[in-house]
Amino acid sequence: MEEAQRNRRDRDLTVLLPVFGALLFLPPIVRLFTGPVTLFGIPLIVLYIFSVWALLILLCLRLARRLHLADPGERR
Amino acid sequence: MSANILIATALAYVALLFLVAFVADRRAQRGRAQWLRSPIVYTLSISVYCTAWTFYGAVGTAARSGLEFVAIYSGPTLVFIGWWWLLRKLVRISRQQRITSIADLVSSRYGKSPILAIAVTTIAVLGTTPYIALQLQSLTTSFTSLALEGASDLPPGRTAFWVAAGLVLFTILFGTRNIDANERHHGVVTAIALEAVVKLVALVAVGIFVVWWIGEGPANVFARATPDLLSTPDGFGPRWITLTFLSASAVICLPRMFQVTVVENVEERHLFTAAWAFPLYLFLICLFVLPIAIVGRSVLPEGSNPDLFVLSLPLNAGQQGIALLAFIGGFSAATSMVIVAAIALSTMVSNHIVLPIWLARREADASSAGDVRRVLLISRRISIAVVLLLGYIYFRLAGGGGTLASIGVISFAGVAQILPAVLAGIFWRSATKPGAICGVLAGLAIWVYTLFLPSFHGGLLLSDAALAHGPFGIEALRPRALFGLTGLDPLVHAMFWSMLFNVALLVLVSIATGQNPLERLQAALFVDAFRLDESGAPMMRRSAASEDLFALAQRILGRDAARALFDAMARDQGRAGRLPEPTDAVIARLERAMAGAVGAAPAHAMVSRIATGETVSMEALMRIADETAQIVEYSNRLELKSRELEETAAQLRAANLRLQQLGEQKDAFLTQVSHELRTPMTSIRSFSEILRGESDLEEERRARFIAIIHEESQRLTRLLDEILDLSFLESRQVDWQLERLDLEEIVDRALAASEGMIARSGIALQRAPRQSGLWVRAQSDRLAQVLINLISNAVKYAQGEGARLTITTGSESGEHFVEIADNGPGIPPEDRSQIFEKFARARGMTDSRGAGLGLPISREIMRNLGGDVILVPSAQGAVFRVRLPALAAAGAEVPAAG
Known part of the structure; x- marks a missing residue:
């Protein structure tokens, strides 16, 4: 029962992930980071874009692994 | 570096590819291709998205407009991390329907429409041609810039031609060796996966070299950046959004992307890996693009081509080896794209354009019309050559002009016109064929007019004057300011108008038109793909003969494959060794198997040719x-x-x-x-x-x-x-001892008991002739009580001169009865329904003795005896009838009351 619930939550998150990603990648949010600020010598916007990207990949990896394990039909 | 070394390296690399593709094909044929079908190979083959445009052009874009290049990769990233709702469904549908290409998908969804298939194929060819030209151009320029010594005596056109010819050879060898039932090419896919590794390694190697060798660490690299690079005024505006949208749609709709992502997908669960691994690949590819661009701008002399920074930076630093690696990386990127695109396009062109024309010319009889397989193979090989030739012509026409990025974006915008029809097709059940056709054609027309033709800078159809002032001087029709819409980036402008008309027409025409049965069936199969089991197949009944179907299948699938398929189907029907019955399931399975080779629309057309007409079965x-x-x-x-x-x-x-x-x-x-x-x-x-x-x-x-x-x-x-x-x-719980009685005797008893009363009142008694044999079953005292009660009532109410009491006996419909009538005032109609109620003393007269319970008691007694007392309608006075079920004449034993 609990597992089914977690599975459904994972699927909902997977569906929401691209929406979340689009929100972070598109204006107006992305414009908040275009200021002339640098962090460790690297411009903020570059750090922002690549961090968001990496974050999305990590989240997707985590969710896909969990869904894959929970998918009885595909596990052979 | 000498041209000969370059050519030798390239040829050696191509030989390696040949070897890999050959081995993979052989292993796949022997069924020992397990490792070839791993999700990693699948993911790597998807990275055919990263072409020479990525390898060289991304750096060029970064050098010109900063982070804008990222939009080309963030779109696909979003699509892949959102695989659950789109890619998964596309893969599932394509597996169920044996889809062979994006044109096949669209045509199949909208009632296997040939018109749509041709329209989408046209868009694909138009959109891919510039893209192939782009690969040829990058190959040529990279070659000439690297082979400094031999560059002068090798005109760019010739290089491009030989490269194109070589690619045609490779593609034909590995792309059309056989017409696989699943349209999967293990050899090509494996070679593409290898190329994906090579280009990633090459770009990362150049990146590491540039950042830590030339640039002395990331911080120092970004310190070299000119302030204008990352703060373009229009950064992250409409163009950013448009590019993200375009790249997202391209990763779905580009023929080669559809080919590797959907058609070549061996198992749906590979998406679990590709969902994160492909974005990761893009991430790694992009990681070093900006540093290379920044260093290139600061190190290389003014006027160097930013599209070649990947090559010229190592060359400039004297690192021939890294430069050669970069060249091979770019070569990989370009060749893999051209090969896959040519395969995908040739499938579409031969399935949706050549084959229908050939079939139409062979109208007479499909089952004796020669070897379709051979025709398909030949038409595919010719299509590959034609596609590459078109790319070469575009390259010569638009030749060298235009940066790599702008050419790629034009392609993206073209294939994006398919997206609305695809999305509506798999998510919106009511999308109709006319809607899809109108939307796609309108989008195509606007794209050609506002983006494709202007890309020739007056070289094709639209003259310079027409570009600047509109055709025939009509300002409202200026290709770059349609309907007077100015102030937008040309790409944003073209996308706005084409998508607006595309989507609006698709929706409005779909609402205004209807679907034919086949279309409705396909719509249901596509939209509800997840709700259908694997056998969810179209069920067209045709009175096809098994022999004809087998003959057809042999020519499409090849003899062995057809034999195997029919044997399997016959076994399933329990008819091993014979031909299967042409049931719906068999025809649907055959049609799907053939669709894997020739596409849904032609397969459908051919099978229904053998069968009688296009009739949809009752089922x-x-x-x-x-x-x-x-x-x-x-x-x-x-x-x-x-x-x-x-x-x-x-x-x-x-x-x-x-x-x-x-x-x-x-x-x-x-x-x-x-x-x-x-x-x-x-x-x-x-x-x-x-x-x-x-x-x-x-x-x-x-x-x-x-x-x-x-x-x-x-x-x-x-x-x-x-x-x-x-x-x-x-309470009906009486327990009377019933006996067999003669009704006349009871009447006698009742009269005897009432004699005094009758005599006192002076009423005249009249008795009808006695009947014999009125046997009933009753309790004598109780029955007499009822009669006495009725007689006393009559005596009571019929008073005065001429009062008369009449008693009649008789039998009627299995019942015996006694009627007691008087000639008194009778019972008023409004009281008739109430006289049997308790205390309902009728006729407004008071019973000095009783309490008005006589009639209710009488009725209850009779009902307990199985009979009744009723008031008989009469012209004068009141007539009560007492009735009981008749008993057999005599001798019958009276059973106990129950």
Whole structure:
């Protein structure tokens, strides 16, 4: 029962992930980071874009692994 | 570096690719391709998205407009991390329907429409041609810039031509060796995966070299950046959004992307890996693009081509080896794209354009029309050559002009016109064929007019003057400011208008038009792909002969494959060794298997050619109608339920009303009873008070008072007896000893008992002739009681001169009866229904003796005996009929009452 619930939550998150990603990648949010600020010598916007990207990949990896394990039909 | 070394390296690399593809194909044929089917190979093959445009062009874009290049990769990233709702469905549908290309997908969804297939194929060819030209151009420029010595005597056109010719050879060898039932190319996919690794390694190697060798660490690299690079005024504006959208749609709709992502997908669960691994690949590819661009701008001399920074930076630093690696990386990127694109396009062109034309010319008889397989192979090989030739021509026409990025974006915008039809097709059941055709054609027309033709800078159809001032000087039709819309980036402008018309026409025309049965069936199969099991197949009934179907299958699938398929189908039917029955399932399976080779529309056309016509079977119609039927049935059930509820409610209301009436009757009865009891009680009490209070009462009066008290108490007792009797009778729990009686005898008894009463009143008694054999089963005392009661009533009500009492016996429809009639005033119609109710003394006369319980008691007695007392309608007086079921004439034993 609990597992089914977690599975459904994972699927909902997977569906929401691209929406979340689009929100972070598109204006107006992305414009908040275009200021002339640098962090460790690297411009903020570059750090922002690549961090968001990496974050999305990590989240997707985590969710896909969990869904894959929970998918009885595909596990052979 | 000499041109010869370059050519030798490239040839050696190509030889390696040949070897890999060859080995992979061989292993796949022997069924030992497990590792080839791993999700990693699948993911790597998807990275055919990163072409020479990425390898060289991304750096060029970064050098010109900063982070804008990221939009080309963030779109696909979003699509892949959102694989659950789009890619998964596309893969599932394509597996169920044996889809061979994006054109096949669209045509299959909209009723296997040939027009749509041709339209989408046209868009794909138009959109891919510039892209192939782009690869040729990057190959040529990278070659010439690297081979400094030999560059002068090798004109760019010649290099491009030989590269194109080599690619045609490779693609034909590995892309059209066989027409696989699944349209999967293990050899090519493996080679592409290898190339994906090579280009990633090459770009990362150049990146590491640039950042830590030339640039001395990331911080120092970004310190070199000119401030204008990352703060472009229009950064992250409409163009950023448009590019993200375009790249997202391209990763779905580009023919080569559809080919590797959907068609070549071996197992759906590979998406679990590709969902994150492909974005990761893009991430790694992009990681070093910006540093290379920044360093290139600061290190290389003014005027160097930013599109070649990847090559020229290592060259400039004297690192020939890294430069060669970079060249091979770019070579990989370009060749992999061209190979996959050529395969995908040739499939579409031969399936949707060549084959239908060939079939139409061979109208006569499909089963004896030669070897379709051969025709397909030849047409595919020619298509590959034609596609590359078109790319070469575009390269010569738009030649060298235009940066790599702008050419790629034009392609993206072209194939994006397919996206609305695809999305509507798999998510919106009511999208219709006319809607899809109108949307796609409108989008295509606007894209050609506002983006494709202007990309030739006046070289094709639209002259320079027309570009600047509109065709024929009509300002409103200027290709880059359509309807006077100015101030937008040309790409944003073109995308805005084309998508607006595309989507609007798709939606509006879909709403205005309907679907034919086949289209509705396909729409249901596509939209509800996840709800259907694997066998969810279109079920067209055709009276096809098995032999004809087998002959057709042999020519499409090849003899061995067809034999295997038919054997399997026959085994499934339990007819091993013979041809299978041409059932719906067999035809659907065959059609899908053939669709894997030639596409859904041609397969459908050919199978239905053999069969009789395009008739959709009853089953198919039923399936379509099923949904409607379910809704109708459901609503019917609801209606039934609500009707039942209404009935129950009505019954409840009636019962409630009856209860209320009973309650009222009970109250009235109690009132009556207490009233009836009160009268005798009052007189008893008052007379006894007199007797007690006045001791000097004379004897005569005293005796009279005592007589009254006695009489009243008798009446009281009688009343209580009657009430008890009635309630006893009403309970229907009587236990009478029934006997066989002659009705006439009971009448005699009743008359004898009433003799005194009749004599006193002076009423004339009239008795009809006696009948014989009126046998009934009853309790004699009780039956006599009823008759006496009725006689006394008649005597009571028919008074005065000429009063007459008539008693008749007889039998009627299995019953014997006694009728007691008087010629009194009769019973008024309004009282007739009430005379059998308790205390309902009719005719406004008071019964001085009884309490109005005589008739109810009589009726209850008769009902307990299995008969009844009724009031017979009559012209004069009151006529009561007492009836009982007739018994057999004589001798029959009387059973006990039960």
